[in-house]
Structures are given as structure tokens and as C-alpha cells.
Amino acid sequence: MKGFGTFALIVGICWVVFALSMDVSVSTGMGRVNNLGLMADRQVHAIVGGMIALAGLVMLILGGKVSGSAPSALAEMDTRPCPLCAETIKNAAIKCKHCGAEVEQATRVIPAAGWTVRIPCRPGMEFDATQKIMEDEGLPCEKPDGAVVVIGPYEEKREAVEVLRQIRENNSLFGELSYKG
Structure with a gap:
């Protein structure tokens, strides 16, 4: 929706610029005079262009908002119900934040092959900071490949795509998908 908002x-804006640059005068034997019909056309074009630009701006501003009631697919994969109170907790949790009960940490079965998310970094502080962010997010980090943080593998491509989207939206980090065979 943001892309369409930008386009609109x-x-x-182009329509308004076109409208304001319209010539509304006509030539007569005694010079140029304003034509009321052309002036009305310019006004209509300016209003239509302004409304399209306003609609595009609204789509651009509100297009990125995600409904807070719909959990993302990654959150669903990374959570489970508490065995005592049935509230949603993270798979890595050892204590329920709702009822305080101690629960066993759910282990993630790591496939031998699958889709990985690779985030290239500069070696040193940037790599360490990116690795820490991924671990804090609870994402499974594999052994780094040089100065590349490797997350995964995931059995299905959609899981890796969702992780890539989450990383881009939450942390403004960009990576790429790769298949580890």
C-alpha cells in the first residue's frame, strides 16, 4: 500500500504542477485576455491533482501500520501456550511471565538443511552488535560465515522470509535468503 501511496x-503533485502551468489566456486582436472556461479547467485540474496527492500522502502515512491484534507468523512460530495458565509465552521461556510457573524450555529442532537468512556485516563491532541483536530477538544463529551473521536454517522458505521481514522492520537490518543443502 505504501508503494501505491507513493505513486499516487x-x-x-505532477497533476497540480501541470494545472498551475496551464495557459488560461487567449489571443485577441488587441492582445491577450483571460478565458473563463480555461480558468475553470485549471481550477478543476488543480483540485483533482491536490486530492490525488492528499490521498497518496494518507496512504503513505497509514500504509505501514500493522494491526496490533493480528500476531505475525514468526511470533506464532516462536511462541507456545503455558501448560498451567494457557497464556502465550516464548519457546525459550523457562518461567511464565503471567503466572510465574516454571516451565521447560521448548527446544527447536534444527534441520540439517534448509533456508537461512544471511546478514553481511563489517568485521568487529558491527558484527558483534548484529549477532547480539539476533540472539536477543531469540533467533537461532548458526556458526558465522566470515563477517556474515547466519540465522536458521528453516525447513520452509516462508519461515525464513518472515524472519527476514521481521529483521528489516524491527532493526532496519538487511539480509538475503540462502539455501543450505
Whole structure:
């Protein structure tokens, strides 16, 4: 929706510029005079262009909002119900944050092959900071490949794509998908 909003905003601005640059005068034997019909056309074009630009701006601003009631697919994969109170807790949790009960940590079965998310970094502090962010997010980090943080593997490509999207939205980090065979 943000892409369409950007497109509508650009089209609206171009339309307004076109409308304001319209010539509304006509030539007569005694010089140029303003034509009321052309002035009305310019006004209509300016209003239509302004409305399209305004609609595009609204789509651009509100297009990125995600409904807070719908949990993401990654959150569903990374959570489970507490065995005592049935509230949602993370798979890595050893204590329920809702009822305080001690629970066993759910172990993730790591496939031998699958889709990985690879985030290239500069060696040193940037690599260490990125690795820490991924561990704090509870994402399974594999042995690093040089200065590349490797997350996964995941059996299905959609799981890796969801992790990539989450990393981009939450941490403004960009990576790539790779298949580890």
C-alpha cells in the first residue's frame, strides 16, 4: 500500500504542477485576455491533482501500520501456550511471565538443511552488535560465515522470509535468503 501511496502522491503533485502551468489566456486582436472556461479547467485540474496527492500522502502515512491484534507468523512460530495458565509465552521461556510457573524450555529442532537468512556485516563491532541483536530477538544463529551473521536454517522458505521481514522492520537490518543443502 505504501508503494501505491507513493505513486499516487507523485501523480498528484505532477497533476497540480501541470494545472498551475496551464495557459488560461487567449489571443485577441488587441492582445491577450483571460478565458473563463480555461480558468475553470485549471481550477478543476488543480483540485483533482491536490486530492490525488492528499490521498497518496494518507496512504503513505497509514500504509505501514500493522494491526496490533493480528500476531505475525514468526511470533506464532516462536511462541507456545503455558501448560498451567494457557497464556502465550516464548519457546525459550523457562518461567511464565503471567503466572510465574516454571516451565521447560521448548527446544527447536534444527534441520540439517534448509533456508537461512544471511546478514553481511563489517568485521568487529558491527558484527558483534548484529549477532547480539539476533540472539536477543531469540533467533537461532548458526556458526558465522566470515563477517556474515547466519540465522536458521528453516525447513520452509516462508519461515525464513518472515524472519527476514521481521529483521528489516524491527532493526532496519538487511539480509538475503540462502539455501543450505
